[in-house]
Amino acid sequence: MYLLAHQLGFRALNEKIRGTSEDVVIEECYGERFIGAGATGRTITINGTPGNALGAYLDGATIVVNGNAQDAVGDTMNDGKIIIHGNAGDALGYAMRGGKILVKGNAGYRTGIHMKEYQDKKPVIVVGGYVGSFLGEYLAGGLIIVLGLNTEECPVGNFTGTGMHGGEIFIRTQKMPKNLPKQVCHSPAEEADMDRIRDILSEFSETFNIGMDEILGKPFHRLTPNAKNPYKQLYTNN
Amino acid sequence: MGVQYIYPEYEIVRNQERCIVCRVCERQCANEAHEYLKDSNKMVSDDAKCVNCHRCVALCPTRALKIVKSPHTFKENSNWSGKAINEIYKQAESGGVLLSSMGNPENYPVYFDKILLNASQVTNPSIDPLREPMETRVFLGAKPEKIERDEKGRLIRNLPPQIQLSMPIMFSAMSYGSISYNAHESLARAAAELGILYNTGEGGLHEDFYKYGKHTIVQVASGRFGVHKAYLNSGAAIEIKMGQGAKPGIGGHLPGEKIGRDISRTRMIPEGTDAISPAPHHDIYSIEDLRQLVYSLKEATNYEKPVIVKIAAVHNVAAIASGIARSGADMIAIDGFRGGTGAAPTRIRDHVGLPIELALASVDKRLRDEGIRNRVSIIVGGSIRSSADVVKAVALGADAVYIGTAALIALGCHLCRSCHTGKCNWGIATQREDLVKRLNPNIGYKRLVNLLTAWQHEIKEMMGGMGINSIEALKGNRLMLRGVGLNEKELEILGIKHAGE
CATH class of the missing domain: 3.30.70.20 (Alpha-Beta Plaits)
Structure with missing residues (x-):
């Protein structure tokens, strides 16, 4: 099904998407919001720039954006896949529980904030470029990889992993970020760690046609929480 | 020593x-x-x-x-x-940091206790609810600006989704985790039998309780625990928790030792990890951002569920409520500073927030002054202790009230304010199996039904005494209220006259 987003407006557009179980191709997308909210098993292709909350509560569908995306992509996403052939805005994958988000370019502040994993569900975010501050804040589970393919600098902003109490973050960089908060431990990724992320890296490589040699051309650092109960000692019974 | x-x-x-x-x-x-x-x-x-x-x-x-x-x-x-x-x-x-539970116990004014109700004498006959019909049913949700008809004069159905309650009372949000499975079952079954709603709180919904969906409000908070599409679609309404009266401005923290197998399943996080609800929603920095969350929830549920935005009563509550009413939300829930909690820092609980009576009166007035009162229903909580409080709240402008502490007391809570220890001897605020089984949901739900059936009778008696036979005619009817021992400013904010006037 072909849909012209701008003509329809977000509400009618999304109603049409909900009304079909076919694959959908959306043209002329100029910031229409909430596309694919809660969508299940099919592919939604967007040629243009979808608005905020793309794929919120996504439940199994695949969304491909040929363009940039804005804020809150994949908010509370449960399952499925979002591929962005451009940049993404702030709060990418907020509280995401499952599925994958692959961003070719950069992502904004608070990427992967409060992601969590559950049973067989393990959310994954891979960002090809760099991200803003507060990457993986409150991270409770899942995997975030920042590749920084377009920069020589460390590809993350300040305060990466503040309040982190689960999950892991991989950063492809020569030098580690300064001012990491005390809830975070970091070490160079070991061979076993790299083996665990090799599949997702090759998926990223194939999706965006970027060579594995280039992706693996710099060392990876791995960030993990130093406790799963970071706030344990804070209280006194009154 | x-x-x-x-x-x-x-x-x-x-x-x-x-x-x-x-x-x-x-x-x-x-x-x-x-x-x-x-x-x-x-x-x-x-x-x-x-x-x-x-x-x-x-x-x-x-x-x-x-x-x-x-x-x-x-x-x-x-x-x-x-x-x-x-x-x-x-x-x-x-x-x-000092940690406490349940509502603010300090000696601040309780305005409900300084407000008296009217009754009819001679000029306007009182109504006997035993022999005449009395309507306590309410419909919550946004109401259209006007009645619209098509060219043939037929009514255009422009009514946004509503929830129906047999009386203007609901059980407020208490998560599975903060209270026990048996407490949740008691609340859910009582809500179903009474024709009202209970609220999951922010801990997700146990699979056993999906069957009470028509009587359930599902909550979405900053931690997004247990939030997924089936959850959102399972309830009668969705509540976005922005704040809580017992701890305005701060988040929640269920320690890992309380995340056992079952709780882990409803919250959808691994066993033993802390469940941290950050103080803010990290995607909400403005009313426009709130609107985005409201609409993303509506989109995910096909505009079939009314959305409630719950806030703590704080100093600028009227302006905030005005923003919420313009955000696309269908209802505003306001939680006063006496509201209960399973755990809150003592200083926050005892020193932050507003009495619900003042917050309610000022929000209702503000929305009426701005001509947008029809866009939202107002639900208030934060220490509704009796049917008299319910009647006073409705007369101050509430469409319905939330009760939490009162419901737990009905289940056996003795207000020892030790919920945060997780060792509730009454089987309510605990996850210890030997303690949970002390609360028999067959008895618990019946006690809740008894309580609210009794309150409903009392509400009818009070309404009848005032010569009012429908709760809608009581809503915002401040002429039925008089203050005692209140100063000019308090009376002005409450919008009521002093006793004797």
Whole structure:
């Protein structure tokens, strides 16, 4: 099904998407919001720039954006896949529980904030470029990889992993970020760690046609929480 | 012992003549305050472990126990109370933030107790609810600006989704985790039988309770625990939790030791990890951002569910509520500073927020002044203690009220304010299996039904006395209220006259 987003407006557009179980191709997308909210098993292709909350509560569908995306992509996403052939805005994958988000370019502040994993569900975010501050804040589970393919600098902003109490973050960089908060431990990724992320890296490589040699051309650092109960000692019974 | 020893506030008094050494008290106390001395065949107690929950008192077969306030005291001081001194001892010892439970117990004014209701005499006949129909049913949700008809004169159905309640009372948000499975089951079954709604709180929904969906409000908070599409679609309404009256401005934290197998499943996080609800929603920095969350939830549920935005009553509550009413939300829930909690820092609980009566009156007035009162229903909580409070709240402008503490008291809570220890002897605020089973949901739900059936009768009696036969005619009807002992400013904010006027 072909849909012209701008003509329809977000509400009618999304109603049409909900009304079909076919694959959908959306043209002329100029910031229409909430596309694919809660969508299940099919592919939604967007040629243009979808608005905020793309794929919120996504439940199994695949969304491909040929363009940039804005804020809150994949908010509370449960399952499925979002591929962005451009940049993404702030709060990418907020509280995401499952599925994958692959961003070719950069992502904004608070990427992967409060992601969590559950049973067989393990959310994954891979960002090809760099991200803003507060990457993986409150991270409770899942995997975030920042590749920084377009920069020589460390590809993350300040305060990466503040309040982190689960999950892991991989950063492809020569030098580690300064001012990491005390809830975070970091070490160079070991061979076993790299083996665990090799599949997702090759998926990223194939999706965006970027060579594995280039992706693996710099060392990876791995960030993990130093406790799963970071706030344990804070209280006194009154 | 030494400086860290704090003399217990309450003492367990045992009448040794009545005590038959049956050891019930020992078995019933999760705090292990009672002990059996084998050598002397006697029961003894450690007052320091007692939280004054009355479990042992209530179950002692010979009525041998009572709990009394200790006469032990510091030198009298109007400034430095014993409480203030002891709190300093505790913090000097531990370096920790003081943690408490349930609602603000401090001595602030309770405005409901300074408001009196009207009744008819002579000029406007009162109505006897025993012989005449009285309507307590309410519909919550946004109401259209006007009635619209098509060219043939037929009504255009432009009514946004509504929820229907048999009386203007719902059970407020209490998560599975903060309270037990049996407590949740009691609330869910009572809501279904009464024709009202209960609220999942932010901990997700247990699979056993999906069947009560028509009587469920599902909550979405900053931690997004257990939020997924089926969850959103399972309830009658969705509530976005922005704040809570007991702890405005701060988040929640369910420690990992309380995340057992079952809780882990409803919250959809691994066992043993902390469940942290950040203080803000990290995607909401403005009313426009709130609108985005409201609409993403509506989109995910095909515009079939009304969306409630719950906030704590804080200083600018009227302006905030005005923004919420313009955000696309269908209802605003306002939680007063007396609202309960399973755990909150003492300082926040006791010093932040507003009395719900003032918040409600100012929000209702503001929305009416701006001509947008029809866009949202107003639900208030934060210490509704009786049917009289319900009637006063409705007359101050509420469409419905939330009750939390009152419902827990009906289930057996004795307000010992120790929920955060997780050792609730009444099986309510605990996940310990041996304690949870003390709350029988077959009895619990019946007690809730009894309570609200009684309240409904009382509401009808009070309405009838005022000559009002429909709760809608009471809503915002401030002429039915008079203040006693309130100053001009308080009366102005409440929008009521003083008694005698």
